Amino acid sequence: MQTVDARGKMCPQPVIMTKKAIEAGASEIKVIVDNAIAGQNVTRLLKSKGFEVVLEAENDLDIAVTGIKGDGPSEGEDGTSPSEDTRGRSNGPSGDSKAIAVIITRDILGGADRDLGEILIKGFLGTLHQLDDELIPETLAFMNEGVKLALKDSSTCESIIELEKKGCRILVCGTCVNHFGIADQVGVGEISNMFDISEAMLKADSILSL
Missing domain, CATH: 3.40.1260.10 (DsrEFH-like)
Incomplete structure (x- = not known):
């Protein structure tokens, strides 16, 4: 399991560090952060990439976000177009409406x-x-x-x-x-x-x- 120590890092560095680890091929990852909001942001990123996520206290001060790559599709891999929003309109250059x-x-x-x-x-x-x-x-x-x-x-x-x-x-x-x-x-x-x-x-x- 790859460990990413993002303690003391300003936003959005914990997310960027996690994203780089995923792009490098990590399928099991543990991200250590020192505040709840960073934990939420990392959790959201991991879930969007198809990871199953568990949050737990690393110690009295820090939070460990553990992600294990699941079998489900990641964001953009389920056949839906990322250029279509929840209202069903196309947001790309060829659509009727602009994002x-x-x-x-x-x-x-x-x-x-x-x-x-x-x-x-x-x-x-x-x-x-x-x-x-x-x-x-x-x-x-x-x-x-x-x-x-x-x-x-x-x-x-x-x-x-x-x-x-x-x-x-x-x-x-x-x-x-x-x-x-x-x-x-x-x-x-x-x-x-x-x-x-x-x-x-x-x-x-x-x-x-x-």
Whole structure:
């Protein structure tokens, strides 16, 4: 079994180190990390590559994520096209619709007037989930102060949940929620990493930054 020691590594290094080990042919892998969010990110990657995963405490401080390659198909190996999202529309250049990714880095929309900015961002997200399915973004990524919009007690959480129900992938920056100490308050989406967020942005046909 190959061991990857990712303790002390900043996001997204634990994911990248694990990905390199998989690409090098590892079928049994143990990844040691020092925080829960890194463990979740590594777990998600391993599962997407067809690994059966077990999480356990390595010691009082660290987490061991053990993955063993299963017989099932990995992501993209089951005959489905990676260019088709959960709403059944084609997101490639030849499709009728374009894949849109939205990245939100603030918890308000607009300039210095915070009260107005809170009203505008709530209105934007509340309107977004009511649009026709073909207009719903493929990915909505929250970074920096934008992660606060995905908290359980935020006025925008329900709208984001509705977007997720419509097939929009919700990515919440793990480094950011750790920085603000609010990881346990996230109420929607997946606590993600810079690797997944960057990949989602670069695969999109269009990116809207707020």
